[in-house]
Amino acid sequence: MTGYVLRRLLQVIPTLIGITLLVFVTLRLSGDPIAAYLGSDAADSAVITPEQEAAIRQRLGLDRPLAVQYLVFLRNVARGDFGQSFIYQGRPAASLLLERLPATAALAAAALVIAILISLPGGMLAAVNRNKAPDTLVNVYSVIGDAMPNFWLGVMLILLFSVKLGWLPVSGSGTWRHLVLPALTLGTSMAALQTRLMRTGLIEALQQDYVRTARAKGLTPRTVLFKHALRNAALGYVTLLGLAVPGLLGGSVVVERIFAWPGMGLLFINGLGGRDMALIQAVVIFSAAMVILANLGVDLLYTVIDPRIRYQ
């Protein structure tokens, strides 16, 4: 088991290197970072002489050959230095990322809790009452929840709970009250898919022979559901939940924008807009590491849920 985990962790390194290379190449192929730096529409008009442009290229390290730029970047990352963000006047990209991490983590955790609180009982309720009224209700919720764009839902929640009722702050961060609406927006849409997964998984499990056997043994429906069926139904549910976590940690761009939530999604978008290589790479490496770790976490969780699964 330990050997398996170590092997998996070692696989992270080449994967991350591959990802950084991919990001580096695609970003550079699609345009010159200096253009985003100097040529934005919001910028005041000016004259930029070739000398000035050359000086800026030099300061930003963009005057070297691409391969050298990439290797220098890799060397620095190995030392824990992700480089300096040029759109944030030279601040270290890593410190910008760390500054955003708590806000992103708080939002992700809250959204996850909401998603689980809705989807777990919702899916169970639907599966147990298959084709009855509760099932229909849950299905209607899943379809609507999945179809509603986060953007629209966020704006509607603001209009209702903040503008109309005045119960919660419109946007920003700082207290738990600020967290409610963005977490609700993110959590309810996540819950829609998870509810369906739980429902389908559970319906399938409830039709298995071992469930019939358990029922025949005279076990209470509660024991059959929680002890026998639920564990087996949980595999698909846990897999997708695990995969959703890194997405949440990478920051939900739409939700962060609507609620002015200062997380990594906004940072990433600003970085992309400014073609800020250091910043983009820092966020991408972090997100990729999260995906890999979450995958590993899910795989390990399987052994807990299903004792038949063993890793060598």
Place this chain on the structure above:
Amino acid sequence: MKQRYLQWLLATVLAALAFGNAQSTVTVAVPEGPPGFDPQNNNRAVASGIYINLFDYLIFKDADGAFQPALATAWEPVSDTAWRVELRQGVLWHDGAPFTAADVEFTFERVANDPALLRHSYYAGITDVEVVNDHEVIFHTAAPDPTFLSALSRNGASVIPRHYYESAGVEKASLEPIGTGPYKFVEYRTDDRLVLEAFDDYWGGRPQFDRAVFRVIPESSTAVSELVTGGVDIVTSVKVSEVARVEASSSAHIERVGSNSTQYITFNVSEGQVTADPLVRAAIDYAVDDSLLAEVLTDGAGVPVRARVSPETSFSPAGLYDTYLYDVERARELLAEAGYAAGGLTVTLMGNTGHADIADLVAAMLAEVGIGTKIELFESSVWNSKYWQPGDFTNIAFGASSDSSFDYGNSLIDLTCPDGVHARRSHWCNEEYTDLVDAANTEFDPVKRAELLSAATDILLDERPQYYLYSNATFVGVSDRLSFTPRADSLIVLAETTAAP
């Protein structure tokens, strides 16, 4: 004993009163956060709008465009290439250090000598800042510069503290700024909130509000929701679609303000482009109804223009503001003259995804005169790298730009050859135009300068490397509890902001 009890009672009551009289705060919603606080290494207008509360210029342009004393109290040219500037005495930096000529020398020599600073080009003409004494300097410029005072009062002209930059370093100075402005820095959570506190020793008098908070709210509808629920007091840019919601609220209103930001079309005039033919460019000018564009795209607040002019900009030539060419018949004649039968010409319209509406409208107008169109829009960073240089776009590009110096002569530099940013984009190089603009920008006689600028403008009107559509307007949402007047240069001057009477 009784007396002591009374004293205690009095103290308690006073403390309670003080607590009840909480600090007054003004909160401003801005669409983007400042990148940091080095005013010389920033080219974002929003950030410059914020910096004015932390730093001072030497000379401040009032809302009417008149030069007012700020850190400078008097100024005069001593020769064609030298300006004597007297500095205000008794001014303190936020850390208590005195402001002197050494700070002015440091500020302008730094930006003039470091080409990697984004504001370098505005001050590249300064050859020396001569310190006469603690409160007097002489600026020496390479060439006569009639726009020099504008340069001292535009975005990027903030005076920065020598002692702090030298002792703490640029990195710290741009994270935790020290200025001479009406508010001092307390805290900045990047892209979230900037908190400032009134500076008791401000030379212009302590501002009315104890605290100023800038909140970064990228989404206009969210900012408006904050405004109508009292979460913020000022929203610096309200989308046209949100204006009605503010006006319908009982707690806030909209202030419309003109700007010198001009919406334009840039033509790629290089060989092989259909837009290389001036007749085609003229036909497009006549085919497009600028007034309708302004009406639809700015909710009637924009004004059609034929050049980058605005009433707030000095030396704007007369007769080109609030006017436009629109004559469908004339457009057809010009096309025929250029050798195109109806339907025989197709042009490509390019821009970023934000230009979708304007591109659709222009395409429909061109279709009216028989010009076919192809619209190609790009994600904005991809677009910037195509548009920036060497102007890698086909036929027609949409854009907008402003000029924080509010000097018409300055805004014409963009099209001078070879380094003007718009000249590079359009590949247009007209030596006569460049000479006229260069001459105007070294001419002190206002009459002669106006003549030179007018002659340069005539060339633009004739050749149309760019064709100007309308002057943008900004909608600012303001809480009714506040008296705040937005400015055409988008500076957010909180020192002049007070509680509504």
